[in-house]
Amino acid sequence: MTExxxxxxxxxxxGRFPDRTVPELGAQAALMxxxxxxxxxxxxxxxxxxxxxxxxxxxxxxxxREIGQTGIPVVNCANACATGATAFREGWxxxxxxxxxxxxxxxxxxxxxxxxxxxxxGAGIPTEGLLGSGTMPAVFAHVGMxxxxxxxxxxxxxxxxxxxxxxxxxxxxxxxxxxxxxxxxVMGAEMxxxxxxxxxxxxxxDGSAAAVLASESAAKRLGLMGRAVRVRASAMTSDPYTPRxxxxxxxxxxxxxxxKAAYEMAGVGPEDVNLVELHDCFATAEIVHYExxxxxxxxxxxxxxxxxxxxxxxRVPVNVSGGLLxxxxxxxxxGIANIYEITTHLRGEAGARQVEGAxxxxxxxxxxxxxxxxxVLEKP
Amino acid sequence: MSETQVAAKPLPVVxxxxxxxxxxxxxxxxxxxxxGEVFLADHPxxxxxxxxxxxxxxxxxxxxxxxxxxxxxxxxxxxxxPFISAIVDLEGGGTLKGNLVDIVxxxxxxxxxxxxxxxxxxxxxxxxxxxxxLSYFFTPAKA
Numbered sequence: 120m121t122e123x124x125x126x127x128x129x130x131x132x133x134g135r136f137p138d139r140t141v142p143e144l145g146a147q148a149a150l151m152x153x154x155x156x157x158x159x160x161x162x163x164x165x166x167x168x169x170x171x172x173x174x175x176x177x178x179x180x181x182x183x184r185e186i187g188q189t190g191i192p193v194v195n196c197a198n199a200c201a202t203g204a205t206a207f208r209e210g211w212x213x214x215x216x217x218x219x220x221x222x223x224x225x226x227x228x229x230x231x232x233x234x235x236x237x238x239x240x241g242a243g244i245p246t247e248g249l250l251g252s253g254t255m256p257a258v259f260a261h262v263g264m265x266x267x268x269x270x271x272x273x274x275x276x277x278x279x280x281x282x283x284x285x286x287x288x289x290x291x292x293x294x295x296x297x298x299x300x301x302x303x304x305v306m307g308a309e310m311x312x313x314x315x316x317x318x319x320x321x322x323x324x325d326g327s328a329a330a331v332l333a334s335e336s337a338a339k340r341l342g343l344m345g346r347a348v349r350v351r352a353s354a355m356t357s358d359p360y361t362p363r364x365x366x367x368x369x370x371x372x373x374x375x376x377x378x379k380a381a382y383e384m385a386g387v388g389p390e391d392v393n394l395v396e397l398h399d400c401f402a403t404a405e406i407v408h409y410e411x412x413x414x415x416x417x418x419x420x421x422x423x424x425x426x427x428x429x430x431x432x433x434r435v436p437v438n439v440s441g442g443l444l445x446x447x448x449x450x451x452x453x454g455i456a457n458i459y460e461i462t463t464h465l466r467g468e469a470g471a472r473q474v475e476g477a478x479x480x481x482x483x484x485x486x487x488x489x490x491x492x493x494x495v496l497e498k499p
Numbered sequence: 500m501s502e503t504q505v506a507a508k509p510l511p512v513v514x515x516x517x518x519x520x521x522x523x524x525x526x527x528x529x530x531x532x533x534x535g536e537v538f539l540a541d542h543p544x545x546x547x548x549x550x551x552x553x554x555x556x557x558x559x560x561x562x563x564x565x566x567x568x569x570x571x572x573x574x575x576x577x578x579x580x581p582f583i584s585a586i587v588d589l590e591g592g593g594t595l596k597g598n599l600v601d602i603v604x605x606x607x608x609x610x611x612x613x614x615x616x617x618x619x620x621x622x623x624x625x626x627x628x629x630x631x632x633l634s635y636f637f638t639p640a641k642a
Contacts, residue, residue: 237575244624244632246512251584251596252571260569261586268567268611312584313570313606360547365539366596367567367586 121334123214124347125496126221127156128459130328132293133447136229137325141173144327145227146185148452152223152329153186156343160187163331164219169196169206169226170451182225197451199486200400201355202226203328204454208353208492210332220337226456227327228449235323236487252312256320256401258487260312261367263403266420267314272406274314276421278305280402281319281444283430288441290431290472295324295447305402319402324447328455330462344499348462351479351495352385354378358489370404370485374411377491381481382413385495389413392435392495393477394464396457398484399442409437412483412493431472439464439472454492457482465498505629512622512634515539515559524619524633525561528593529554537592561617562640563589570604585637587615599637614640 129151136144145168153159160183168179174197183193198205203226210222236255237247247253266272282302288294300318308316338347356377361369382388389412397412399405406420414435415423423429429437440446440460443453461480463469478498485491511518518524529538532555534548544551567586574580585599599615602608615637622634 234573234575243510244512244622244626248571248574248578248580248582249512249598249622249624249634251586251598252569252574252582254571254574256573257569257571257584260571261567261584264567264569309573310570311573313572317573360536362536363566363586363588363594366594 120215121217121336123211123350124333124335124338125330125350125458125462126333126338126341126343126347127152127158127331128329128462129155130293130452130456130459131326133295133324133326133449135325141170141178141227141229142181142185144229144325145170145178145182145225148227148327148329149182149186149223149225152331156331158221158331158341160189162221163189163191163223165191165210165213165222166193167196167206167210167222167224168193169202169224169454170228171197171199171202172229172451178227179225198490199488200398200450201454201484201486201490201492202451203456204482204484204492204494205355205490207330207455207458207494208355211350211353214332214334220334222332223329224332224455225327225329226452226454228451229325230323230449232323254312256315257312258368259401259403260315262370262407263314263401266403266407270418270421272421275302275306276424277314277402277406278302278316278319279424280399280405281305283424284399284438284442284444285318287431287439287472288445290470291441291446294441294445295322296441296445315401315403319444321400321443321448322445324449326447326449326452326456328452328459330455330458346466347499348465349497349499351387351497352381353494354381354384355490355492356380368487368489370489371407371411373489373491374408374483374485377493378412381493381495387479387495392479392481394439394461394474395435395437395481395483396440396442396460397437399438399444400448402444405437405442408483412481431474436474439469439474454482454484457484458494458496461496465496509621509631509633512632516633516635518633526559526595526617526635527556528559529556530592535592539593559593560590563587563615563617565599565609565611565613565615566594568599568609570606583609585615587637597635597637601638616640
């Protein structure tokens with residue numbers, strides 16, 4: 120099977136664009152990624168489009184109405200917070216299979232503001248706040264509290280994740296926010312669902328990101344190997360059965376399974392990874408994923424944030440983009456925005472936030488329900 | 500147009516809460532006769548061991564231990580806060596999520612593995628037709 124390369128990628132600056140449409144936002148990132156590759160829509164053999172909010176409304180085809188209706192096949196993907204990564208992976212799989220050799224993946228989302236999730240609806244009475252909480256901050260508070268239960272992880276340690284990622288975003292002009300948030304400010308912010316304060320919840324923003332993928336022969340033919348980044352692994356899992364999964368989504372098992380598959384496919388281990396963009400939808404999530412991705416031993420996640428090993432300049436910087444916490448989390452775009460971030464570092468083009476000497480990077484997203492996608496990328 | 504009928508008795512808040520003609524309300528689980536895992540609904544196959552036709556209904560225990568909690572301070576309009584969202588492992592199998600009540604909604608007041616009881620009370624909410632609902636709650640266990 121051929122190797123697959125990212126030969127062009129970009130994202131728009133995340134923000135709030137209520138006056139624009141989903142296809143307009145998707146088209147903007149698509150054109151930026153094509154420009155980055157020096158290609159046009161006429162070079163693309165298929166489009167993989169990730170979007171959740173308008174999942175029934177042919178977003179990919181509507182993106183093509185903005186940038187050129189060439190008649191190529193379009194696959195529209197919806198897979199919770201793994202939506203963008205799923206679209207990217209579908210493009211990767213098609214090239215691996217030898218069906219196409221140059222494809223475009225686009226992730227795009229327009230978000231409302233406020234709480235996501237919540238139980239009940241439909242028949243009967245709403246059960247949110249009656250049978251516990253299904254809001255995302257509460258679901259991920261439970262994730263953190265399980266770590267507290269097992270290892271004594273503290274509110275302060277979780278809060279430090281937000282301090283770090285908000286700091287990172289001050290170096291990323293495409294992040295929604297570029298604002299330092301000292302520990303006292305994070306811990307003193309409005310408590311949403313203990314231990315997640317408002318500054319420990321990801322930001323609902325609008326955004327889009329896109330990537331052009333190519334087979335090795337196409338990348339060479341098009342003269343694009345110079346800035347190409349190799350996709351060394353693409354792994355995806357659905358949630359395996361675990362005992363409390365029916366009432367408490369288990370984001371750990373699904374991530375561990377995907378991580379194992381990704382490291383095996385890439386032929387590398389976590390010790391070889393130079394930077395990671397992982398799914399910090401809430402500050403509590405980042406700590407558990409340190410362990411799920413093998414960045415440290417089980418129970419060491421709290422220590423990892425305390426010692427600064429995951430900060431820019433540390434042993435394995437995590438979420439140098441600012442992460443979902445500060446860059447923002449437009450659900451369908453997030454997975455491809457992660458690919459953009461890692462690719463930019465591996466190309467040595469990340470400016471002030473560049474992870475020096477980065478050779479191998481890992482992206483991770485996990486959507487509730489559940490879907491986990493992990494990609495390992497390598498500098499050419 | 501016919502008038503909508505309000506049920507004479509409260510309705511169950513979820514399908515696995517059973518209100519028998521006589522006797523106390525209870526929660527119903529399904530246990531796999533092959534591997535022993537417990538579910539809150541019937542399924543054609545066991546999600547854990549994949550065997551078909553092995554799930555059998557049984558009465559869940561009204562006693563358990565607090566596996567996990569969060570104190571929820573921000574929620575949708577109309578939902579009273581703060582409240583404790585609790586995840587409870589029941590004696591003899593099964594895990595439930597629900598509100599832990601009759602205790603201060605503060606992390607300092609809560610301990611992992613503290614024993615709790617499952618109790619049945621009016622949900623405090625009605626549907627559009629005006630029906631009342633019976634819900635389950637967790638309370639600190641009576642000594």
